[in-house]
Amino acid sequence: MLIIFFRAIILYALVIFAIRLMGKRQLGELQPSELVITILVSNIATLPIEDINLPMTTGIIPILTLVCVDVIMSAITLKSRKFRRIICGSPKVIISHGKVDQTQLDRLRMSNDDLLAVLRGQDIFDISQVQFAIMETTGSISVMKKQSQDTLTPQDLNIQKEDTDPPIVVIEKGKIIKSNTDFLQLKPKDIEKICLHNKCTPSEVFLMTLDGSGNSIIIKENGK
Template sequence: MTISFIRTLLLYIVIIAAVRLMGKRQISELQTSELVVTLLISDIAAIPMQDTGQPLASGFIPIAVLVMCEIVISALMLKSTKFRRLICGRPLIVINDGKVNQKEMRRLRMSTEDLSEQLRQKNVFSIEDVAYAIIETNGKMSVIKKPDKEQPTAGMLGVALPDTGIETVVISDGVISDFSLQLCNKTRDWLDGVLRGKNIKAEDVFIMTANRKGDFNIIKKDDQQ
């Protein structure tokens, strides 16, 4: 039992390291080669986890080889557009200038229900509102609405909006994040001043967010409210 636990823990660490080397992507954003490697790694790791008679090297070595292959393939795709197109394919336009491209839909084996579903996920509820819809190489859809169907932006209306920068979580469950403070151009002294002004200690804060302008929001822990 102890051996199985240790083997599983080691393989878990190796898989995390492998995924970190391949980069951060959600499953829906994986390219073809990345998805294949991810599936193969899960299958390979399961064998030495279940069979303690198998040496751990039978899991480590194939995983390392797959990660190296993925890194090499990624580098080649950066260098060669043709190679990238061979591995990942190319984006396909399913709605072109407001017209549904039935040929491309048949090629993708995409039904009208699939098209409508993906448009709804983009907050588009009528095909007539779409100028272009493109299926990217990772399977996700990009949508460009017709100009008269787009919502007006502040720039179009001539309204100048203040740039408050990114809002970051500077305190999470009592723990201060120096990285988040740097993102919003704030210092520990600024944070200490805000907390003193509110008569709150950092360990009493559940969430505190802030932005570059200096706006902040503090939510205390339940047992402190």
């Protein structure tokens, strides 16, 4: 029993390491090769946990090999467009100039219902609003609305707005997050000053956010 326990812990750490090695892209939308790796890794990892007759290497070596090969392949795909096309495929245009490409839909084995469902998922209930739609290599569909149906922007209304970065967390549960203050090019003393201005100290702050223009939001901890 203890053997299974230790094996499970080791393989858990290994799978976490493998997923981290594959990078953040892995956690988002999966490319075909990444999907294959994910399924394989999850299957391989269970074998040596369940069967103590199998050496751990029968799990460790294939997991590491698959992940490493995938990372190396993705590095090659970055360099070679041709190779990328072979491994990841290419995006397919399914609506162009407002017209649905029926041949392409058939090739992608996608029904009209599937297409309409995806559009509805993007708040488009009328297909005539779509100018251009493309199926990405990850399987998701990107849609561009017709100009006449597009959302108004401040630029359309000739309203000048300053471009600012979104606010980021600088204090969480009384602790100053150094990487974020560095990003804002601020020193801990500056943060303390802002806190003092709001009649508190950093240790009393539950959450503090700050944007590039210096606008801050401070939420004090309960009872402080």
